[in-house]
Amino acid sequence: MNVNAILEAAAQAAPAFARTTPRERAGALVAVAEALDAARDEIIALGQEETGLTEARLRGELNRTSQQLRLFAEVVVEGVYLDARIDEADPDYVVGPRPDVRRVNVPLGPVLNFAASNFPLAFSVAGGDTAAALAAGNPVILKAHDGHPRLSELTGRIVTEALTKAGMPDGTFAVLFGREEGVEALRDPRVRAASFTGSTHVGRMLADIAASRPVPIPFYGELGSVNPVVVTPQAVAEDAAGLAQAYVASVAGSAGQLCTKPGFLFVPSAEPLREAVIAAAQDVPPHRQLTAGITAGYQERREAVLKADGVEVLVEGDVRVDDDGLGWATPTITAITLAQLEAAGESVLDEAFGPLSVIVEYGDDTAVLPEVLERLFPGNLTATIHLAADEDPQAWAALLEVLARTSGRVLFGGWPTGVSVTAAMQHGGPVPATTQDATSVGTAAIGRFLRAVAFQNAPQAALPPALRDDNPWGIPQRRSAAGLSSSWGELTGRY
Amino acid sequence: MNVNAILEAAAQAAPAFARTTPRERAGALVAVAEALDAARDEIIALGQEETGLTEARLRGELNRTSQQLRLFAEVVVEGVYLDARIDEADPDYVVGPRPDVRRVNVPLGPVLNFAASNFPLAFSVAGGDTAAALAAGNPVILKAHDGHPRLSELTGRIVTEALTKAGMPDGTFAVLFGREEGVEALRDPRVRAASFTGSTHVGRMLADIAASRPVPIPFYGELGSVNPVVVTPQAVAEDAAGLAQAYVASVAGSAGQLCTKPGFLFVPSAEPLREAVIAAAQDVPPHRQLTAGITAGYQERREAVLKADGVEVLVEGDVRVDDDGLGWATPTITAITLAQLEAAGESVLDEAFGPLSVIVEYGDDTAVLPEVLERLFPGNLTATIHLAADEDPQAWAALLEVLARTSGRVLFGGWPTGVSVTAAMQHGGPVPATTQDATSVGTAAIGRFLRAVAFQNAPQAALPPALRDDNPWGIPQRRSAAGLSSSWGELTGRY
Numbered sequence: 001m002n003v004n005a006i007l008e009a010a011a012q013a014a015p016a017f018a019r020t021t022p023r024e025r026a027g028a029l030v031a032v033a034e035a036l037d038a039a040r041d042e043i044i045a046l047g048q049e050e051t052g053l054t055e056a057r058l059r060g061e062l063n064r065t066s067q068q069l070r071l072f073a074e075v076v077v078e079g080v081y082l083d084a085r086i087d088e089a090d091p092d093y094v095v096g097p098r099p100d101v102r103r104v105n106v107p108l109g110p111v112l113n114f115a116a117s118n119f120p121l122a123f124s125v126a127g128g129d130t131a132a133a134l135a136a137g138n139p140v141i142l143k144a145h146d147g148h149p150r151l152s153e154l155t156g157r158i159v160t161e162a163l164t165k166a167g168m169p170d171g172t173f174a175v176l177f178g179r180e181e182g183v184e185a186l187r188d189p190r191v192r193a194a195s196f197t198g199s200t201h202v203g204r205m206l207a208d209i210a211a212s213r214p215v216p217i218p219f220y221g222e223l224g225s226v227n228p229v230v231v232t233p234q235a236v237a238e239d240a241a242g243l244a245q246a247y248v249a250s251v252a253g254s255a256g257q258l259c260t261k262p263g264f265l266f267v268p269s270a271e272p273l274r275e276a277v278i279a280a281a282q283d284v285p286p287h288r289q290l291t292a293g294i295t296a297g298y299q300e301r302r303e304a305v306l307k308a309d310g311v312e313v314l315v316e317g318d319v320r321v322d323d324d325g326l327g328w329a330t331p332t333i334t335a336i337t338l339a340q341l342e343a344a345g346e347s348v349l350d351e352a353f354g355p356l357s358v359i360v361e362y363g364d365d366t367a368v369l370p371e372v373l374e375r376l377f378p379g380n381l382t383a384t385i386h387l388a389a390d391e392d393p394q395a396w397a398a399l400l401e402v403l404a405r406t407s408g409r410v411l412f413g414g415w416p417t418g419v420s421v422t423a424a425m426q427h428g429g430p431v432p433a434t435t436q437d438a439t440s441v442g443t444a445a446i447g448r449f450l451r452a453v454a455f456q457n458a459p460q461a462a463l464p465p466a467l468r469d470d471n472p473w474g475i476p477q478r479r480s481a482a483g484l485s486s487s488w489g490e491l492t493g494r495y
Numbered sequence: 496m497n498v499n500a501i502l503e504a505a506a507q508a509a510p511a512f513a514r515t516t517p518r519e520r521a522g523a524l525v526a527v528a529e530a531l532d533a534a535r536d537e538i539i540a541l542g543q544e545e546t547g548l549t550e551a552r553l554r555g556e557l558n559r560t561s562q563q564l565r566l567f568a569e570v571v572v573e574g575v576y577l578d579a580r581i582d583e584a585d586p587d588y589v590v591g592p593r594p595d596v597r598r599v600n601v602p603l604g605p606v607l608n609f610a611a612s613n614f615p616l617a618f619s620v621a622g623g624d625t626a627a628a629l630a631a632g633n634p635v636i637l638k639a640h641d642g643h644p645r646l647s648e649l650t651g652r653i654v655t656e657a658l659t660k661a662g663m664p665d666g667t668f669a670v671l672f673g674r675e676e677g678v679e680a681l682r683d684p685r686v687r688a689a690s691f692t693g694s695t696h697v698g699r700m701l702a703d704i705a706a707s708r709p710v711p712i713p714f715y716g717e718l719g720s721v722n723p724v725v726v727t728p729q730a731v732a733e734d735a736a737g738l739a740q741a742y743v744a745s746v747a748g749s750a751g752q753l754c755t756k757p758g759f760l761f762v763p764s765a766e767p768l769r770e771a772v773i774a775a776a777q778d779v780p781p782h783r784q785l786t787a788g789i790t791a792g793y794q795e796r797r798e799a800v801l802k803a804d805g806v807e808v809l810v811e812g813d814v815r816v817d818d819d820g821l822g823w824a825t826p827t828i829t830a831i832t833l834a835q836l837e838a839a840g841e842s843v844l845d846e847a848f849g850p851l852s853v854i855v856e857y858g859d860d861t862a863v864l865p866e867v868l869e870r871l872f873p874g875n876l877t878a879t880i881h882l883a884a885d886e887d888p889q890a891w892a893a894l895l896e897v898l899a900r901t902s903g904r905v906l907f908g909g910w911p912t913g914v915s916v917t918a919a920m921q922h923g924g925p926v927p928a929t930t931q932d933a934t935s936v937g938t939a940a941i942g943r944f945l946r947a948v949a950f951q952n953a954p955q956a957a958l959p960p961a962l963r964d965d966n967p968w969g970i971p972q973r974r975s976a977a978g979l980s981s982s983w984g985e986l987t988g989r990y
């Protein structure tokens with residue numbers, strides 16, 4: 001199908017899909033999950049061939065993909081996401097006589113999602129953005145990433161067939177191929193919102209297109225992140241070798257092609273970690289990179305870091321390009337003092353999408369860390385602090401405040417790679433980590449694809465089911481009763 | 496103070512203000528409300544002088560202004576807006592072992608609000624955006640509207656003094672004067688979000704500035720709206736004279752300088768309303784317009800409508816400009832057939848900010864209304880339908896679906912002017928009504944000035960109070976317990 005046909009089908013499907021009941025839509029999401037699970041072996045085999053990711057990684061990713069569809073099915077049936085509010089009419093309301101007003105979240109219409117390269121399942125055709133947008137009741141047009149076209153085609157067919165079998169309208173889901181086609185769709189008035197996972201450069205370009213349309217649309221981009229990790233002097237003293245090993249494992253996993261890879265490790269000095277870092281890195285076999293484009297970008301960034309003033313190489317690593325043009329990388333771990341990092345600027349600070357990380361030696365003066373972190377790392381998906389077991393976090397209050405202000409998720413110990421799909425997950429963060437500081441992982445991600453509408457003095461028969469007094473969907477309704485002095489009432493429904 | 500000093504003070508205040516407890520912040524909001532109420536007579540007198548609005552209107556508006564500060568105080572203490580979520584660690588979680596993750600909404604930092612001309616209190620210095628942004632914990636920089644500088648100065652002084660007395664940090668609130676100063680502030684990296692109420696032209700220009708900053712920020716603009724009202728043939732037959740009188744009253748109130756003024760009234764034919772419209776309009780005395788700029792804009796739009804092909808004048812009305820350059824307007828009511836409206840295009844369709852409204856005669860063919868309304872009126876704050884008492888709303892389902900898709904509030908009967916400040920109010924709508932389809936009225940408006948942060952495996956002492964197990968603020972916490980098969984748990988706290 002060409003772009004126009006896909007968009008027209010999505011626009012046609014939108015009203016009917018928006019009218020589906022929560023149970024119908026939840027059933028469709030579960031049907032997609034089951035269809036993906038049933039095609040597991042075919043999907044994994046093709047994914048390994050096209051992306052070079054390991055079987056274990058892809059099996060985990062497929063499990064995440066189908067389970068997150070099921071989680072969103074639960075979210076839909078539960079109905080908290082609708083934020084249904086009912087103000088009873090009240091002639092004695094404090095701000096003046098009040099009509100009956102009822103407000104509910106509704107879908108936006110067709111959503112365009114640009115799939116990621118590095119999660120060919122969980123951030124791609126049937127990934128988190130698709131699950132969230134469909135759960136909210138929006139048709140989805142999925143712009144496939146050109147790093148895994150065959151897998152996208154296969155997954156897209158499975159999703160479309162499952163939705164059709166579940167009775168969803170034709171046009172509820174489609175896969176679109178081609179960069180120009182993606183941009184054409186982004187400019188089209190039938191598209192009402194877009195999401196993207198990828199580089200800062202491309203994301204910002206697409207965000208500008210979305211903002212400069214005659215009718216701008218929300219654009220949720222998840223872009224670059226370098227995920228600083230700060231280790232206190234006491235935490236290094238407690239277990240330098242353990243830290244070093246876990247650090248290398250987090251940097252090297254999936255060849256560093258993760259948006260949460262720890263790009264910078266802040267320690268007083270690299271010396272206590274040196275031996276263990278080198279030993280751990282030597283054990284990491286070469287890992288294939290996802291695409292030739294990623295290899296080229298990584299080679300350029302790696303060379304820029306290696307030749308920057310003050311950069312010391314702990315583990316040189318390498319990138320070899322095979323006969324097919326595909327890169328194979330081993331970890332590169334460098335060190336630099338904080339003063340030299342500030343002098344080096346972007347050449348070292350910019351994200352290197354691959355298994356490279358920089359150990360920053362901050363020396364004795366921990367008092368400068370809050371200001372430095374806020375200035376050098378203004379927006380990240382994650383920020384991590386490692387404290388010693390008996391260390392008082394209040395001693396680091398100023399730094400913790402900066403980490404919370406400059407990132408979407410603050411970790412205490414552990415490593416930022418491995419993002420759990422839960423109710424409380426925030427996979428967002430200030431610019432440049434994302435364009436709108438909204439989460440693209442976890443059940444809160446549904447909020448990106450909704451808008452609110454209020455109905456004033458509507459007869460019951462004209463109200464959306466979520467706002468009716470008989471509450472046919474059994475969802476939570478927040479009711480502000482007449483006669484109270486405030487606008488706020490009590491939750492009714494099943495609480 | 497110059498722009499830099501104001502912004503620096505706001506940036507300095509931000510962390511301390513964000514740390515205030517809900518009760519401290521609520522107390523400060525109530526203190527501002529009390530200070531405004533105490534200065535009532537001085538405020539009203541100055542407001543009448545500067546804006547030409549009536550005493551009754553300004554007294555009502557001041558009541559709304561102080562009561563909505565109190566409503567936001569309740570919202571803050573209640574804490575639902577924090578959306579606190581706690582995932583207990585769970586090694587057996589369906590998507591893989593889960594750490595302890597906790598997520599809460601936090602303030603953004605300094606918010607810049609551009610005040611409106613037409614609500615010198617409720618959408619100005621101490622208005623809804625200020626209340627929502629302060630409630631969320633953000634310092635506010637208020638760009639005063641040049642239509643009422645002395646009132647802005649007075650109100651600003653009252654707000655600042657009350658906040659200081661209530662113990663809030665210096666820099667929590669300031670008033671900024673001057674258009675260039677406003678744009679300079681919008682470009683400044685210390686400003687983290689902005690809001691605006693005004694014209695589509697200026698709003699879009701400011702939105703583009705916000706989007707093109709090196710670090711773009713959310714920009715919530717409430718722009719133009721023409722608020723179509725559709726009357727069914729049966730409803731006209733039921734009470735044409737009553738409709739006509741109430742319509743003129745809604746158009747003429749505050750000289751039509753309301754964002755929810757009904758700009759278009761759809762009826763089968765203007766004939767049954769003609770006599771009552773003319774009679775009602777004759778009773779409306781001239782009303783002063785807010786500023787010379789509004790008068791000039793209104794004159795231009797009024798002339799364009801009057802000379803458009805097919806426009807029939809029911810009530811000509813006029814605009815007289817007095818010696819001070821201020822305009823005095825009486826209602827202008829015109830009629831046009833649907834076919835002629837389509838032919839006339841923007842010259843008639845664009846908003847006329849003043850007491851002008853167009854009666855659109857749709858004739859016998861009601862089936863075309865959904866398509867026409869969606870195409871001609873793609874984004875409005877409100878859309879209204881008048882049904883006869885015994886009319887089945889299901890017969891109008893297609894039109895109702897369009898009205899809900901193209902507006903923020905759908906009214907059944909009544910008139911869109913007069914927006915209630917409640918939990919369920921939505922004062923938003925698709926572009927061009929607003930830039931982000933978020934509400935600027937009602938308690939849900941607080942959501943515009945928040946972002947979410949997650950904390951992973953944090954010790955209790957390092958968590959924000961809203962996420963601690965001992966829940967010191969007594970707010971609702973959504974807890975996903977370990978051992979459940981789903982990510983979703985039960986609400987704890989006081990429900």
